[in-house]
Amino acid sequence: MRKETRVTHQPEVELPPGNEPVIAPIHRSVKFTYPTIEESLGAEARAHGFEYMRDSNPTTRQLELLAAELQDRNDAIAVATGMAAVWLSLLGNVQTGDRVVLFVESYRPTRVAIRRFLPRFGIAHTMLSIHDHDAIERELARDDTKLLMFEAPTNPMLHVPDVAALCAMARRHGVVTVLDNTFAGLHNHGGFDVDYYVHSLTKYAGGHGDAMGGIVIGDEKRIRAIRPQAVNLGATMDPGVSYLMLRGLKTYYLRYRCHSDNALAIAEFLSKRPEVEKVYYPGLPEDPGHALAKRQMHDFGGVVSFDLAADKARTWAFIDALELFATTASLGSVDSLVAPVQLYLGSDLSKDELGRAGIGESTVRLAVGIEHVDDLIADLTQALEKTFG
Numbered sequence: 001m002r003k004e005t006r007v008t009h010q011p012e013v014e015l016p017p018g019n020e021p022v023i024a025p026i027h028r029s030v031k032f033t034y035p036t037i038e039e040s041l042g043a044e045a046r047a048h049g050f051e052y053m054r055d056s057n058p059t060t061r062q063l064e065l066l067a068a069e070l071q072d073r074n075d076a077i078a079v080a081t082g083m084a085a086v087w088l089s090l091l092g093n094v095q096t097g098d099r100v101v102l103f104v105e106s107y108r109p110t111r112v113a114i115r116r117f118l119p120r121f122g123i124a125h126t127m128l129s130i131h132d133h134d135a136i137e138r139e140l141a142r143d144d145t146k147l148l149m150f151e152a153p154t155n156p157m158l159h160v161p162d163v164a165a166l167c168a169m170a171r172r173h174g175v176v177t178v179l180d181n182t183f184a185g186l187h188n189h190g191g192f193d194v195d196y197y198v199h200s201l202t203k204y205a206g207g208h209g210d211a212m213g214g215i216v217i218g219d220e221k222r223i224r225a226i227r228p229q230a231v232n233l234g235a236t237m238d239p240g241v242s243y244l245m246l247r248g249l250k251t252y253y254l255r256y257r258c259h260s261d262n263a264l265a266i267a268e269f270l271s272k273r274p275e276v277e278k279v280y281y282p283g284l285p286e287d288p289g290h291a292l293a294k295r296q297m298h299d300f301g302g303v304v305s306f307d308l309a310a311d312k313a314r315t316w317a318f319i320d321a322l323e324l325f326a327t328t329a330s331l332g333s334v335d336s337l338v339a340p341v342q343l344y345l346g347s348d349l350s351k352d353e354l355g356r357a358g359i360g361e362s363t364v365r366l367a368v369g370i371e372h373v374d375d376l377i378a379d380l381t382q383a384l385e386k387t388f389g
């Protein structure tokens with residue numbers, strides 16, 4: 001073999017029998033092959049073999065199986081971003097003439113997908129409040145309603161929907177449920193009668209703000225039904241990213257617990273400050289969603305929102321005065337972040353809709369990291385004093 005050929009047909013390093021790596025390798029190969037066409041068509045190859053990365057990849061498959069198990073289901077499809085997961089759950093389940101029910105309290109890009117882009121394909125929607133069970137029941141009862149998209153707790157205002165009640169209503173009317181469970185995390189809400197869970201793995205699963213990913217999780221039959229759509233859509237997760245997600249998940253429980261503990265301490269701190277009008281965090285006993293969240297969830301996560309007793313200029317000045325909280329979107333990474341809610345997460349809503357969503361010009365969202373909580377509280381204190389002092 002000439003060296004020009006050798007560089008593309010490189011030596012293979014096989015591990016001796018019994019000699020196993022402790023960490024699974026990253027399978028970077030786009031293509032997988034068999035010695036003969038006959039073998040590639042065998043039952044074992046068809047059931048468990050790999051062919052092309054857009055269909056499947058062993059590293060990404062490892063992530064899918066782990067995430068599904070954490071969410072108490074048995075199958076999943078990992079994709080390139082959380083929004084790709086939202087889109088897959090929609091495209092896999094609705095068609096022209098159908099209607100989607102969504103909530104004014106939901107994540108802005110999801111509202112944009114359903115309100116701005118789905119109508120192009122002749123798919124209608126109804127946007128309600130997540131607490132208005134009468135209206136939800138009425139819309140789910142319509143013949144054309146096929147899918148209910150909701151979050152628990154909601155991004156950005158931490159509303160806590162009654163997951164069991166929403167699922168029961170949807171089931172009664174034969175409507176598919178999609179729960180964007182990004183805020184609650186993979187370890188919460190697994191016991192409910194949800195058809196598809198969607199997560200942005202960019203957040204708590206990856207956990208370090210250095211990789212984007214999303215996943216749709218459900219029972220095998222439901223996932224099998226949408227996999228051809230996923231493969232054809234092509235929003236495939238890169239196996240290097242799958243590896244980062246698998247590594248992130250090793251510390252997932254430690255991080256989520258620390259995010260939750262820090263967020264609760266900060267919510268308690270904020271609720272005692274005169275500069276703060278209202279705190280939104282389901283971990284606080286006085287929060288309207290507390291009792292329900294306590295029944296539904298093990299812990300309450302790292303996001304805290306609040307209204308300052310201030311106008312927009314002073315609210316922005318407060319955000320700018322924070323030193324440990326970076327001003328940016330996103331959440332669930334080790335470092336703390338802060339967002340002006342109306343600007344970042346409410347720009348598609350009318351004045352009336354902002355009111356219904358409970359978003360004002362002084363609303364601030366903190367994505368609390370895993371730093372020492374005393375430093376975070378000291379930073380919030382100095383920013384409050386600097387801005388209001």
Ligand SMILES: *Cc1c(COP(=O)(O)O)cnc(C)c1O
Nearest residue numbers: 081082083107155182200202213
């Ligand atoms: C971030 C987020 C998404 C989108 O995830 P990306 O990975 O940014 O595409 C979807 N839903 C919720 C609730 C989110 O917070």
